[in-house]
Amino acid sequence: MFTVGHLAKLLDKGGFVGLFLADTFGPYDTYKGSAEPSVRIGAQWPLADPIIPVSAMAAVTKNLGFATTTSTSYEQAYVVAKRFSTLDHLTKGRFGWNIVTSWKESASKAVGLPLVEHDTHYSNADEYLWVLYKLWEGSWSDTALVEDAKKGIYCDYSQIRAIHHHGKFHVDAPFLTDPFPPTYSRAVPGRHISAIREGAIGAGRDPYSVKIFAMITPIIGKDEEDAKRKYEEALKYVLIEGGLAQFSATTGIDVSQFDLDHELTEEDVASHLQRTHSSLYNLRYQGDDVPKLTARNLGTVTAIGGNGAMPVGTAAQFADVFQEWVDIADVDGFNIGYVVTPGSFKDAVEYLVPELRSRGLLPEAIPEDEPAPTFREQIYGLGQKGLRSDHPYDTYEDTVAKEDAAKATTAEL
Incomplete structure (x- = not known):
């Protein structure tokens, strides 16, 4: 059986900086006004607590960092601080936090708290x-x-x-x-990223102290034919409703009100935006995978690749894409999603990592005889153990x- 320990060791061996584990407290229930589609299809349902396996994965790895989602809305700050400090010890400084505020009404109902304004x-x-x-x-x-x-x-x-x-x-x-x-010494993506960098400067910070990661779900093959074969194989198992349930929940737009092949416009959905300010930007996307912005195309892409880009190709082609995002959009790294586990990660380690290293886009593996860096050091450089x-x-x-x-x-x- 392929376990979380095997996954962690694979990513550690492959030179990944960290493993991100998402979390939520309630089902996706915006689509059709019900959780039935997401539950039936298994769109982030069921979902275990991501905190629990972190210490087990840390025990079988040396350099891999771990980041989990925890909301600021549902638990007392003291409890979270204690839990995270404990994990920081168990991982030897390799633990990070994906901070969210939570927006789903179903999650608020699950914990018995009211849903507050944005x-x-x-x-x-x-x-x-x-x-x-x-x-x-x-x-x-x-x-x-x-x-x-x-x-x-x-x-x-x-x-x-x-x-x-x-x-x-x-x-x-x-x-x-x-x-x-x-003890330690205290001694459009590009446009949005530019605004974030400028905001950091306005706050008196180094603009590159804010690290920006792009979500991407690569389908990688040993050649183009192999990559296309993997993509076509994934399409066979797509359940469009699962993708639409996730898309509806994350944008606040119940797309079940539209015909699957109706081309959506901003006017169609403007009055339905409820939760995320990025929703309109999501709806401006167009590419080979979404030639027209229809519910069918959105559901297909989201079912396979989630909310990020989903290129299909060889490691060299992906390295070109990564380089372009770094050069033009000014991103610092990538949050790599998966289509299948462990296959997607094995492909990344076998094909993509060597290509990125050959171009100087990814650091070489940390020698076994060197001390393991903390998660913060892997992001900001060796020696940066504190803030x-x-x-x-x-x-x-x-x-x-x-x-x-x-x-x-x-x-x-």
């Missing part, structure tokens, strides 16, 4: 992150962990402060988990101390 989601998330960084960066000083067996001292009590935060979220406690590493100096929360320990002094007359735990 802007409120983001203001809540901003405070949520502030609380987490208080716990991660402000509770333990860099020298709080002593580990002196002769003196009988594990932690220096005087160097661990309680966090006092009162707002939408409330915390009055020290952080229970020591940080990893224990970058231009990270919005890097200066924050002093801010925490000032807030605590104002809100509490004692630092008693």
Whole structure:
């Protein structure tokens, strides 16, 4: 049986920087106003908790990072901070977080919470992150962990402060988990990416400190005929309703109201946009795989490739595509999807990785005798174990101390 451990080892061997595991709490129920199509077809249903297998995969890999989806809307910040710090230890710094605010009404119903407005989601998330960084960066000083067996001292009590935060979220406690590493020194895609880079500059940050990844689901063959054969084989198993259920849920547009071969226009769907501001941009896409923007074509492409591009070709052709996206759209990397597991990943490791390395687009494998880098180091460079100096929360320990002094007359735990 091919397990998550086998997948992790395959990607680690192939030089992948990380494995991204998505998550959601509710079924897709926008299409036809029901969850029945997505449940019947198996469109992200059923779905297990992605957090659980991370430690098992980390145990059989050395360099591969792991990122999982967790919403800022459904769990207390302290609980999430503790869980993530634990995973940071178990993975030796190879854990990352895909931050989402959640938009599905079905997910809110599943956890018994009301669905809040779009802007409120983001203001809540901003405070949520502030609380987490208080716990991660402000509770333990860099020298709080002593580990002196002769003196009988594990932690220096005087160097661990309680966090006092009162707002939408409330915390009055020290952080229970020591940080990893224990001590460190604090010494249209292109158009959208340009706006993000400019926003970073406006916030006083290096524009390339914000890493941007494009979603792509490659169908790779040893030659063009092999790639086309794999694509045609995938088409045999396409269930259009599954793709439409996912597309409807992610855009908020119930496309079941349109004939499958009706060419959709922005006017058709403008009054139905509910959840994501990128919906109209999705509907402007046109290519070989979607010659006309019909529900049938959208459902077919989404059923195979999800929400990203889905090129078909050889490793050399894909390397050309990747190079073009890097040069023109200014992306930093790619979130590679799959059509089949483990076949899609085996093809990427066997065909694509060597081609990318030969062009200098992917680093060479890390030698076995070298220490494994953390996930952050693989993104920002060796030695960058802590937050970058231009990270919005890097200066924050002093801010925490000032807030605590104002809100509490004692630092008693």
